[in-house]
Amino acid sequence: MIIGVPKEIKNNEFRVAMSASGVHELVGNAHTVLVERGAGIGSSIADDEYALAGAHMVDTAAQAWQDADMVVKVKEPIASEYQYFRKDLVLFTYLHLAAEPELTKALIDAGVTAIAYETVQDGRTLPLLAPMSEVAGRLSVQVGAQCLTAPAGGKGILLGGVPGVRPAKVVVLGAGVAGTNAAAMALGTGAEVTILDININRLRELDAIYQGRLKTVASNALEIERSLVDADLVIGSVLVPGAKAPKLVTNGLVAKMKPGSVLVDIAVDQGGCFEDSHPTTHQEPTFRVHESVFYCVANMPGAVPNTSTYALTNVTLPYVVQIAAKGVHRAVAENAALRAGLSTTGGRLTNAAVGAAHGIEVIDSLEVAAHH
Secondary structure (H helix, E strand, O other): OEEEEOOOOOOOOOOOOOOHHHHHHHHHOOOEEEEEOOOOHHHOOOHHHHHHOOOEEEOOHHHHHHOOOEEEOOOOOOHHHHHHOOOOOEEEEOOOHHHOHHHHHHHHHHOOEEEEHHHOOEOOEOOOOHHHHHHHHHHHHHHHHHHOOHHHOOOOOOOOOEOOEOOOEEEEEOOOHHHHHHHHHHHHHOOEEEEEEOOHHHHHHHHHHHOOOOEEEEOOHHHHHHHHHOOOEEEEOOOOOOOOOOOOEOHHHHHOOOOOOEEEEHHHHHOOOEOOOOOEOOOOOEEEEOOEEEEOEOOHHHHOHHHHHHHHHHHHHHHHHHHHHHOHHHHHHHOHHHHHHEEEEOOEEOOHHHHHHHOOOEOOHHHHHHHO
């Protein structure tokens, strides 16, 4: 199979879909990998590294797309890339279609077989989302700490305080992968950390791990309000696989928060979990709501692309190898995790959550697999 790796062109997206080690693995399995020149520069991976690993370096994005049977990316295609869609193309990337009506329509109209990293589901885990959630969770504390400084518009406090001065109060909404990584980082700074989730068993696990150092609270509207009114830094990390994030923090609640408090919305690429969230970029990451600072960068892991690219390739590569070896339809038929990731094929939508978001009829992915 011919696999294309184009350069990412979304604002400030420095990641690339495959490391040189991933290319080496695929070439070793008798596949051809086309890498657009400069695709890895943002992740500190030189063209020479790819060439040494056996990649065919191509000069344009058009070649990486049009000459490939399967294109692997990091971020969802933007409008200028829709021209490359065609019905015999397999696209494997983050798609977040519930928040992308135009992209959903473009994929269906062109008949692309698109598999979304974020909905590939193995049992109860989302293996291709996990490493980016780990990065985003850990990074959220780093950027939150920065936003809390006075020059950034925050209230001018250090997360861990110093001896004799109280530490900052950090509240994490959601105890999934991103939330628990955020809590771990925040605890590491010496902050006072509270995590809220609706899953009591998950809170029980965290309580056991941190032996009471992390405050765990069962999430409901009243407890969210009680925690936020007192918080210095709030990290929103609530995810419903494939669907839009629930809005847990209203504008009215933000108005009651302390001036200079900071809210970081990790879920913004799924619509965000704060009422006033809207996607921002690494260039202009924040905006004010009442007297609080919102950080809503839609591709947070893109800020640490070297770490993110390697972490992503580690988990996507086994699936890419399967699709390349078996062909997409057989791979989807035999692998339930990949089947859960299938979003569009043959001009039809196969993801129920996306269908609900856009009012589009959905065909069962098992039925698709059976036809092939």
